[in-house]
Amino acid sequence: MTVVGxxxxxxxxxxxxxxxxxxxxxxxxLETGRQLVEEGGLDALTVEALADRSGVPKSSIYRRWxxxxxxxxxxxxxxxxxxxxxxxxxxxxxxLIGLVEEQIRRMGSGPGCQxxxxxxxxxxxxxxxAPGDDDPVRRVTQDRRAMFRSALERGVARxxxxxxxxxxxxxxxxxxxxxGRVFSLNAPELSLAPQIVDLALRxxxxxxxxxxxxxxGAAPTGDGSxxxxx
Numbered sequence: 760m761t762v763v764g765x766x767x768x769x770x771x772x773x774x775x776x777x778x779x780x781x782x783x784x785x786x787x788x789l790e791t792g793r794q795l796v797e798e799g800g801l802d803a804l805t806v807e808a809l810a811d812r813s814g815v816p817k818s819s820i821y822r823r824w825x826x827x828x829x830x831x832x833x834x835x836x837x838x839x840x841x842x843x844x845x846x847x848x849x850x851x852x853x854x855l856i857g858l859v860e861e862q863i864r865r866m867g868s869g870p871g872c873q874x875x876x877x878x879x880x881x882x883x884x885x886x887x888x889a890p891g892d893d894d895p896v897r898r899v900t901q902d903r904r905a906m907f908r909s910a911l912e913r914g915v916a917r918x919x920x921x922x923x924x925x926x927x928x929x930x931x932x933x934x935x936x937x938x939g940r941v942f943s944l945n946a947p948e949l950s951l952a953p954q955i956v957d958l959a960l961r962x963x964x965x966x967x968x969x970x971x972x973x974x975x976g977a978a979p980t981g982d983g984s985x986x987x988x989x
Contacts, residue, residue, distance in 0.1 A: 852957075
């Protein structure tokens with residue numbers, strides 16, 4: 760290795776740059792990070808602690824996530840990521856309820872709520888400027904929002920939703936409702952999911968129609984809509 764000015768170069772050697780990353784090792788590091796945050800908060804998420812508990816060299820961790828904020832965002836993404844892939848039941852209402860329920864299961868718990876609050880607070884405190892498209896926390900948020908938007912686009916294509924619906928605003932209503940509870944320190948419950956979805960859908964269905972069918976044969980109420988949570 761060539762040494763310049765008495766210091767070793769920070770960049771990895773060419774022989775290491777092309778090495779394929781091991782997904783199992785990534786999961787091992789991130790699972791360790793999740794455990795550290797749950798046990799000691801975001802301050803406990805250090806490269807030294809990760810390396811010590813996981814047995815992975817610090818150099819391997821730095822190659823994956825070059826900054827603390829990247830590491831924090833990736834741990835958050837790991838915690839909230841879907842295990843079942845995109846949800847497509849053929850019914851917009853069911854798809855949306857499934858997505859909201861998944862988010863509540865991940866973030867409605869004490870550890871999940873704490874992790875989300877700590878990561879976002881750290882992110883906002885350190886950022887101080889509008890995030891760019893390559894910002895790690897923004898990428899996490901965009902990925903989750905994209906899942907909601909895809910479900911709404913399918914609903915428009917099936918004729919369940921009004922084509923004039925502003926889908927970005929619709930995602931704000933659905934995705935933002937859960938985060939509003941998280942930031943108010945009032946963890947959402949699963950029973951809230953159909954209420955969030957039905958209230959949002961009332962503004963997206965064609966004039967004079969209620970939310971898309973629930974699939975359970977529930978009768979419409981007097982105003983033409985279906986009962987919340989029905």
